Amino acid sequence: MALLGCGVVGTQVIRLMHEQAGDLAARIGAPLELAGVAVRRLGRKRDVEVGPELLTTDAEALVTRDDVDIVIEVIGGIEPARSLIVAALSGGKSVVTANKALLAEDGASLYEAARQGNGDLYFEASVAGAIPLLRPLRESLAGDHVKRVLGIVNGTTNYILDKMDTTGASFTDALEEAQTLGYAEADPTADVEGFDAAAKAAILAGLAYHSRVTAAEVHREGITEITATDVASAKDMGYVIKLLAICARSDDGRSFGVRVHPAMIPRSHPLAGVREAYNAVFVEAESAGQLMFYGKGAGGAPTASAVLGDLVAVARNRLAGTRGPDESTYADLAVHPMGETVTRCHVALDVADKPGVLARVAELFAKHDVSIQTVRQEGHGDDAQLVIVTHRATDAALSATMEGLRELDIVRAVASVMRVEGDD
Amino acid sequence: MALLGCGVVGTQVIRLMHEQAGDLAARIGAPLELAGVAVRRLGRKRDVEVGPELLTTDAEALVTRDDVDIVIEVIGGIEPARSLIVAALSGGKSVVTANKALLAEDGASLYEAARQGNGDLYFEASVAGAIPLLRPLRESLAGDHVKRVLGIVNGTTNYILDKMDTTGASFTDALEEAQTLGYAEADPTADVEGFDAAAKAAILAGLAYHSRVTAAEVHREGITEITATDVASAKDMGYVIKLLAICARSDDGRSFGVRVHPAMIPRSHPLAGVREAYNAVFVEAESAGQLMFYGKGAGGAPTASAVLGDLVAVARNRLAGTRGPDESTYADLAVHPMGETVTRCHVALDVADKPGVLARVAELFAKHDVSIQTVRQEGHGDDAQLVIVTHRATDAALSATMEGLRELDIVRAVASVMRVEGDD
Structure with missing residues (x-):
């Protein structure tokens, strides 16, 4: 297998592959071998030991090498990630990716390439990091109908809103604290304006409703306008403000809405207790009733855990000569306007x-x-x-x-x- | 496919198969056909319409019929469930079961029969009902190491303890209320003495530690001795009493403990907020960190949802000519004494x-x-x-x-x- 990207997540993937080589081999039924790691610069100091002979800046060549059958993409962003993934899939490799932005913009192309190459496309890490969520949605609930998904899928904004709620801080002060602690980036736009959550909402809605959804179809509002007064007034009424990703079927079942915006939820709601940078996704299904999945939504090791879970599944599929679930768009429901x-x-x-x-x-x-x-x-x-x-x-x-x-x-x-x- | 048992869960399975026939066929890639339903008595009135020609009291004959390739077992108990499942698996069928007692007593025989017959053995519904939990443990966390599992896996005892906590009721009064509401059975022993939770703990520990565990190896204490004073005193200290199923690796990683007993947990713990008859399982993994899975642990429709999810997976595997995950016991760790x-x-x-x-x-x-x-x-x-x-x-x-x-x-x-x- 080949790894594209050796940043925060990539180094953790390599570390876990080393540390758990025996366990992974036992779970897969064959050892995993790292054939190469594509990086931007060769000389950079890394937090994990990688044989220098494995490093390459030629990702295009790496993803089509004959001795590579699985590609893990943790570069992020649209390009060159898309071209590399499509090249790998078209060439018959299986791909594990954490790339929510790409999946939400152009998942259809990736699935199409996977079908052509007869390989797998797995992306558990793309939504809610370490929380096993997509596999349950894709597989465990395959015999049920999802009515609604309410998710806290962005740790940065949850950290900010939680601070505002518990300390009475203003948005600006809470953001600053999040930046100091590394929960928010220097340019926090993708998080606080809801772009990150919108990409995840698109992926969740697609899986929940067996339809194709892109991030552009998601109604999106951020949290920058929320004041300490809003938070205090919600608190007085027994509510807490959270940035939610919401996917909901219409009452007639013929369409669904997808949106990301701040909302007041009652303090008794299971999502209300989700503190700091944790994520949680609340799912209401017709038969299963209310379900919630809770855990860390980001970070190197948690994301790597999700990537490795996919890696084991994809490797087992290859050994068995089979494929995991394909894109499911049979319902082909429309996204209704906000x-x-x-x-x-x-x-x-x-x-x-x-x-x-x-x-x-x-x-x-x-x-x-x-x-x-x-x-x-x-x-x-x-x-x-x-x-x-x-x-x-x-x-x-x-x-x-x-x-x-x-x-x-x-x-x-x-x-x-x-x-x-x-x-x- | 054939259904063994047409009680609370079985009727819901049939109902959902009817109502969602189109969706299920789309998700599987082929229609599902119900070939027969084994019941104890033919004449009984049922809450769902079943063609009388499908009903049979001869379960042994049904599970080996040539036109049956998948068997769903929702009878419960050890016999005749074990013989029927083994006969089905040995004959090359795949089996979906919700039978925690049987899996915890003799899962090894079932897995062995599945290997012989080259079929699947799926059992998501056996632990925590509708909550997708076993698939995440078996698959999503396959690249991680589970350190500890803390679970509220019995809804009856959680309902009783929650009532005692919120109203100050005695165990006897809370149990009586649970019985009136149908959350507890007339003979509540299996729930209140922890037998039900112990079977689930054995299944969870086996999956978490890739080792074979039976219910007999689980240290078990019930909740009948808990007094209103215990509950009040826990409350005073900021704790709440829950009946927990706990699987924990030893510090050296060479063995693990499995136990079911009441315990005090801090009110700030995510499990503390699990109210009424809900279930939740808290998992601590080395890389993923803290995860929690929450939802309904019992009931006809929730359990049927889990059964149908498995059914879709098993049917897809058969179409693809492959098998799902086999028993994983490679770690073969010992269960250490309490x-x-x-x-x-x-x-x-x-x-x-x-x-x-x-x-x-x-x-x-x-x-x-x-x-x-x-x-x-x-x-x-x-x-x-x-x-x-x-x-x-x-x-x-x-x-x-x-x-x-x-x-x-x-x-x-x-x-x-x-x-x-x-x-x-």
Whole structure:
């Protein structure tokens, strides 16, 4: 086998292959041999011992070598990863990858190459790192119907939101702390704007609904606008704010929505207790009911654990002359637009405390067919705030209502709007 | 395929096969056909429609029929399940079973028959019902080393302990409520004495440590002795009492322990939040770190979901002319006796509050090489109680210490002894 990339994950893959050579051979039924490691620069100091004769900068040559039958890709990014994986698969190799961005942008090409070459494409490490999640979705739940997936799939944003929740910190301060601790990168855009979570949401939705989904189809909102006040107000009401990746089938089962946005969930929800940089994915299936998978979503060793699990499966398949699960797109459901997504909203309005205000606000909700579950008035006089939680409605109706509220003369400001999930 | 048993799980399997026939065929690549259903009595009214021509009381004949290539066993118990499964496997069929008792008593015979017949033996539903757990352990973590498994694998006892914790009820009252709600059987022995959990622990340990384990090797203690006072005292200290199935490798990695007993775990532990009849299994692996799998551990539809997932896998394997994972016993580690297990203890002693008592108690702990982490004295005079939590020590040393305490003249009674897990 060949390894593409020798960074944080790659060095851990090599270390584990050394340390567990005996175990891996016993589990596979044959020893694993590392034929080469493609790196960007040869001379660099590495945290693991690699025979210098194994290192090469010519990844293109490595992935088509005759003595390579399995390729592990841990470079990340779209190119050159895509060309290398497609070349490997087309040449009949099997591929294990952790590359969520590529799978979410162009998984179809990879699957197509795997079919042509009659090899395997495994990618457990691409979503929620070490947590065995894709294999259960792909295989264990193959006899069930997934209704909804709610996932905390980005450790950086969970760390930030958890800090805001437990210490009352602002977004900026919590981000800074995450950066100091190495949980967030210098440029945190991919995490805090939800791009990373959106790629994972696309992969999860594809597997859950047996349909093809790309990251571009995922409705995406980040967490940069969340204030300490939002967090405190959620806390007061028994909720916690999490960045969620949500895949949900429509009630008629003919389409599904995929979205990433911050949402309030009740503190009693199993996802509410997911602290720091941990990940967890909550799955609701028709027969299995509620399931949750919890663990580390990133890091060298956890990701390498998932890669090696795939490696053992792929190697066993090759020895048995068979292939693992192919792309499953038979359902071919459509992704519906965000406006058709059914959700609930928590909204805080700065209003003047005078007779008739609530009536006019309620009238506006009714006009848009949005039914109100609870209203609470806080403060008095000019400082009054109306806190409203709606029943389920389409996101389009909720958005139209918010627009209407902003135009209402009695509403001084829409102080915060947040979707509410996980308590229906 | 043939179905053995048409009770709570069997009827759900049939229902799902009907309802999802199209999906299952798409996922497998060929339609599934139900060739027969073995039942005890033909005339009985069933909650699902089954063509009367499919029903038979002759299970022996059904499992060897030429038009049957997969057998689903949901009868439970040792016989006739074992003979039927062995006959099916020896005859070249693949078998999906939910039978934890049989797997934990004589899994070796089943695997042997599967090897002879070149068929599959799948049993996801046998542990933790709908939770995809065995496939992750068998496959996703195949490149990792499992250090420890802590599981809440019996919903009945978790329901009882949760009620005791939240309402302060006695064991007897909580059990009665569980029986009224159908969570506990009229004869609750298998659940409350830990037999059910012990069978699951044996299966988990075998998969985690690639060794053969039977239920007889599992150290087992039930929850019938737990009092409302124990629960309240745990609560005071920030702990909750759960019945845990624990598989743990020894520090030198040469053996492992398997045990089922009630234990105190900190309220901050992910398992502490597992409420009512839910199950959850917490896995600590060397590279993956801490993982948790959560969901429904029992019930017709959840169990059927796990059975159907296996059914799809087994059917796909047959179409591809391959087999799934075989028994993995290459590590062949020994199960060490309970005395060698390393754990911690919480103990409450009724003592007379006079000078020198603590010194004599501490001396006894020291004599057995058990180091004390915290001591707290509650009450005064004749009502004093010493509450001691130890550091890690072997169970043998802890037991010897408890024996010694019972013989100490200054100790009026050892009010409670409970192991402490999950906070090291």
